[in-house]
Structures are given as C-alpha cells and as structure tokens.
Amino acid sequence: MVYQYVAHNINGDVVKGRLSVTSEEAALDLLSCSGYQVVSLKPLNQFLKMDNLLTRLLPVKPTEIILFYRQLALLLESGIDIVSALELLQVQMLNRNFRNVLGKIISDLRSGNQLSVSLSNHPKIFAPLYYRLVSVGEQSGNLEIILRQMADYMEKEMVAAKNIKNALRYPIVVSIVAFLVIGVLVTFVLPSFASLYSSLGGELPLLTQILIGSGEKLQSYGIHILLAMFIAFGLVFTYIKTPDGRYKWDKLALRVPLLGRVNHLKELIMCCQSLSLLYRAGLPLTEIMPLVTQSSGNKVMAKALMSVQQDMLKGEGLSRPMARHQIFLPMMVQMVKVGEETGNLDTTLTAVAQSYETEAEDRTRSLIGFIQPALTIIIALVVGFIALSMVSAMYSIYGQMA
Numbered sequence: 001m002v003y004q005y006v007a008h009n010i011n012g013d014v015v016k017g018r019l020s021v022t023s024e025e026a027a028l029d030l031l032s033c034s035g036y037q038v039v040s041l042k043p044l045n046q047f048l049k050m051d052n053l054l055t056r057l058l059p060v061k062p063t064e065i066i067l068f069y070r071q072l073a074l075l076l077e078s079g080i081d082i083v084s085a086l087e088l089l090q091v092q093m094l095n096r097n098f099r100n101v102l103g104k105i106i107s108d109l110r111s112g113n114q115l116s117v118s119l120s121n122h123p124k125i126f127a128p129l130y131y132r133l134v135s136v137g138e139q140s141g142n143l144e145i146i147l148r149q150m151a152d153y154m155e156k157e158m159v160a161a162k163n164i165k166n167a168l169r170y171p172i173v174v175s176i177v178a179f180l181v182i183g184v185l186v187t188f189v190l191p192s193f194a195s196l197y198s199s200l201g202g203e204l205p206l207l208t209q210i211l212i213g214s215g216e217k218l219q220s221y222g223i224h225i226l227l228a229m230f231i232a233f234g235l236v237f238t239y240i241k242t243p244d245g246r247y248k249w250d251k252l253a254l255r256v257p258l259l260g261r262v263n264h265l266k267e268l269i270m271c272c273q274s275l276s277l278l279y280r281a282g283l284p285l286t287e288i289m290p291l292v293t294q295s296s297g298n299k300v301m302a303k304a305l306m307s308v309q310q311d312m313l314k315g316e317g318l319s320r321p322m323a324r325h326q327i328f329l330p331m332m333v334q335m336v337k338v339g340e341e342t343g344n345l346d347t348t349l350t351a352v353a354q355s356y357e358t359e360a361e362d363r364t365r366s367l368i369g370f371i372q373p374a375l376t377i378i379i380a381l382v383v384g385f386i387a388l389s390m391v392s393a394m395y396s397i398y399g400q401m402a
Contacts, residue, residue: 002018002019002043003018003019003024003027003041003042003043004016004017004018004040004041004042004043005017005018005019005027005031005036005038005039005040005041005042006038006039006040006041007031007036007037007038007039007040008036008037008039009035009036009112009113009114010035011112013112014039014112015036015111015112015113016111017108017111017113017117017118017121018121019031019117019120019121024041024043027041028041030116030117030120030132030135031117035114035139036117059097060095060097060098060101060124060125061095062154062157062158063158064093064095064098065125065126065154066151066154066155066158068089068098069147069148069150069151069154070147070148070151071089072085072086072089072144072147073143073144073145073147073148073151074144075088075089076143076144076147077144082109082115083106083109083110086102086105086106086109087106089102090102090103090106098125101122101125104118104121104122105118105119105121105122108121114135114138115134115138115143116131116132116134116135116138117131117135119131119134127295128291128294128295129274129278129291129292129294129295130150132278132283132287132291133146133149133150133277133278133281134146134147134150136281136282136283137281140281140282146281149277149280149281150277153273153274153277156269156273156353156357157270157273160266160269160270160357160360161266163262163360163361163364164259164262164263164266164364166364166368168259170368170371170372170375171371171375174372174375174376174379175375178375178378178379178382181379181383182382182383182386185383185386186214186215186218186219187215187218187219187222189386189390190211190212190215190386190390191215191216191219193212193390193393193394205389205392205393205396207389207392208389208390208392208393208396211386211389211390243299246299247299247300247303250298250299250300250301251299251300253298254267254298254300254327258367258370259367261363262360262363262364262367263298264327264329265356265357265359265360265363266360267296267297267298267301267327268327268328268329268332268352268353268356269353269356269357269360270295270296270297271292271296271301271305272332272349272350272352272353272356273349273350273353274291274292274295275288275292275345275346275349276345276346276347276349276350276353277346278291278292279345279346279349280346285312285318286312286313289305289308289309289312290309292305293305293306293309300327301327304325304327304328307321307324307325308321308322308325311324317340318336318340318345319333319334319336319337319340322336331352331355332352332356335348335349335351335352336348336349336352
C-alpha cells in the first residue's frame, strides 16, 4: 500500500513524499524512526503507470543492488556527500529502471527526505529489512559500514539461492532431453516397427504388444494427454498462489527427499544472517523479529518466526520459543541460548550460519554427484527397454518364419 505524507524533519522543514508499506502503522513507525513529525498521512490510489511497466520489463538484478551498495559505501568513505554520490552512480547505471529510481531518490533527498525514507518508496528494489538498516546507519553515523554489511548479506543470500538452482538445473535439462528422446521413439520409431511387424505376420511377444499398443494410444490421444497435463499444472499453479497452497508448497519444499534438507538449511542460513545483521546494527529484538519474518520467503519459516515473536513479547526470550518448533534445528537453538546468556547473539548466529553453509554446500555437491549417474542409468534403462523389445520381436518373428 502506498501512503502520501507531509511531515517536519529534524530541522523543522516541511517535507513531502510517499511510502510503500504494509499498513498505516508501519508508515508511522518508519517516519518516526527517521526523526519525522507527521502532519498528514493518507493512502494514495495508484493505477497502472509507466513506472510499474518499466519495473516489470527491466527488473533490477541482485548483483546490481550489491554493486550499488558497495560503490555508495566507497564514495561516502571518500568524503563525498550522499546526493553527489548518488548522482555519480546514476550516471554510470546501465539499467534504465534503476537509473530512474536513483533519480527519484536524489529528488527526494533534495526535498529534505532521508535516504531510508526515499528507499522505502521502492520496495520492489529495496526490501524493508534493508531500508530499516539504512535508517539505523543514518542515526548512528555508520552508513557506509551498514551498506557494506548489507552487500555482504545479499551476496551470501544470492550464492545460496544459486547453489540450489545449479543443483536443479542438470536434472531438469536431462529430464527434458529424455522426454524428447522417448517421444521421438514412440512417435516415429515404434510406428515404423509396428508396420514392419504387421507385414511380416507372426505373433509378437507380450512385452512388444504392450509397448506398441501404448505407442498407438499415445499417438491417438497425445493432444488430449498434453492438454490434461497443462490443465493440471495450471490448477496446481493457481492453488500455490493461494495462502493455503503456498504454505503447503513451502512445507513440501522442506520435506522433499534429498533436496528438502538443503532447502531447510538455506532458510536457516538466511534467518541467522538476518538476525545477526540486524542485531549487530543495534536494533532491539522487538524490531528485528518483524523484519526477519517479513523477509522470509518460506511461509512455514515465517509462521514459526511469528510464533516465536509472540512468545518473545511475553518475556520468554528467543531460544525457548524456538525450541518448540522443529524447523529450528537443535544446534541453532543452543547457540541462540548461548548468545542470549553472553550478550553475543550476533556472533553465535554468524557461527551457526557458517556451519549450515558448509553443510549445505556439501549436501548440494553430493546431490549433484548422485543425480547425474542416477538419471543417466534411468534414461539408459528406458531406451534400452524399448530397443530390446523391438529387437526381440524381430528375432521372434524370424524364428516363427523359419
């Protein structure tokens, strides 16, 4: 939801702007944390605009955001003011959408807005977790340090997601190729052999009869089968878009054999890194937990974090509520408990994230090493079964003719 506001900044000047947040309370909290005294706040009705179309056509890649954070931190350390630094980055920006966004941020800064508030106007590029960290950096005077930490966090998050995609890429490609090969055999090869066997006469082996019969039915009803598959995929995709469907899909992603453990570790790594980053920046846990919950892409993890947050507000701490949820592994719960007792929660969470990263990398490599030969064997067995059925039928007919 987009809100339009009028407020007084720290110097007493009147500033105007827009915020894209989940609720009016969130908008008030963000403006208050940025040192603004709100005069007026109202929702803004937005229809389809050129900016929205540009965002869809030219999405900003995570690598571009990471580079932006690092370069901005370097320019600020060099003594350049924030507006001049953003202008330099805008000139060299290749992504047109990102360049336009930086232009709007510069305009907001010249109007008296803070950087964190300006970033919050573009939630599709800058997530709430990041512009809240920028707000902390502005107040503490360590903005360049916060920017570097954000870049490091995003880089680790991107690498973890890339490892999962790499693990899935090979089996998907091989499965598609295998499907095409089997389709060619059934569509072109089997009919040719069936015509040959019919002209020669003789009784075919049962296995060959079943194979040829299946090929004929597949040719006759192939379009209907494909249509049914598309409809089924469409229904599943639509159901996954619903809250209940998304929750069940995310739950399945954590439990699927082999890959489920990797997905589970990935979610825990992101959770630990987010908690550590926000805690190190100086935010209290009461503000950290909503941000971590909102940034989680898995609904099962988000629900567990929300439950932990509610119990934490009752005075139960962080480790005790976590122990009630199986999604938080024992080592993480124990290390969080140690961090609470020693006051080094960010350090213990970083150690947990590094441990889980090592395990996730090992499991990903093992998964890729297992999938490659397994798929090769399966494809060889299927193709060999078809070839053997055809050849054995030919020898059977020759034997009957002799």
